[in-house]
Amino acid sequence: MPVLALDSPLRWWYGFPIALLLTCVIEVLAYLAAFWTLGWCRSRPSPFRPLTTGSALALALAVNLISHPLLWMISLRYDRTGQLITAEMCVAVIEGMLIFAVVALRPGTDTRLSRLGWALLTALGVNTLSLLIGMITLPAVLNR
Numbered sequence: 001m002p003v004l005a006l007d008s009p010l011r012w013w014y015g016f017p018i019a020l021l022l023t024c025v026i027e028v029l030a031y032l033a034a035f036w037t038l039g040w041c042r043s044r045p046s047p048f049r050p051l052t053t054g055s056a057l058a059l060a061l062a063v064n065l066i067s068h069p070l071l072w073m074i075s076l077r078y079d080r081t082g083q084l085i086t087a088e089m090c091v092a093v094i095e096g097m098l099i100f101a102v103v104a105l106r107p108g109t110d111t112r113l114s115r116l117g118w119a120l121l122t123a124l125g126v127n128t129l130s131l132l133i134g135m136i137t138l139p140a141v142l143n144r
Contacts, residue, residue, distance in 0.1 A: 016072055019134065024064050026133055030126040031060035031099075038118055040103060050106035050115075059102050063095040063123075070094070088131050089124070096123035 032053070035041040041051035051059065071091045075084055100119035104112050 016069075019072065020064075020068050022134055022137065023068050023130055024061065026130045027064050027126050028057065028060040030129055031063075031122070032056055034122045034126065035060075038122070040108070047107050048109050050103040050108040055102075059099060063098045066098065067091045067095050085131070088127055092123045092127035093120065095127065096120035099123060 032041075035051055035056045040049060041053055041056040042049050043053050045052050068091075071087055074087045078084060078087065096116075096119045099122065100116050103115050103119065108115070110118075
């Protein structure tokens with residue numbers, strides 16, 4: 001089943017700014033909540049937390065600014081739901097590895113393997129949430 005109609009603005013780069021904004025709003029907030037819940041960030045630096053709120057915000061924004069253009073470019077080539085989901089999961093792995101690369105270098109109480117697992121699981125969950133919300137809201141926003 002095709003994901004996008006033939007005349008959809010998402011088939012061109014014109015929908016990119018709206019999609020990027022929507023993605024960043026959803027994913028940055030979800031990442032901040034996840035990092036906070038995992039105990040990875042607090043408002044002030046701590047030897048027991050790998051991130052501050054500011055660095056967590058910067059990390060969440062950075063992974064989206066890196067991965068979203070890649071996903072967009074790939075998704076313009078495919079029009080099937082399964083292909084989009086596969087591309088989204090690949091982006092989630094990339095985001096998870098970027099998050100791990102940052103938190104693994106910082107002090108904390110959990111192991112590197114634990115951080116890797118949580119980084120990948122968090123990225124998968126956040127990207128799944130973003131994909132579902134985006135598939136529901138973006139067509140409505142663009143068709144007004």
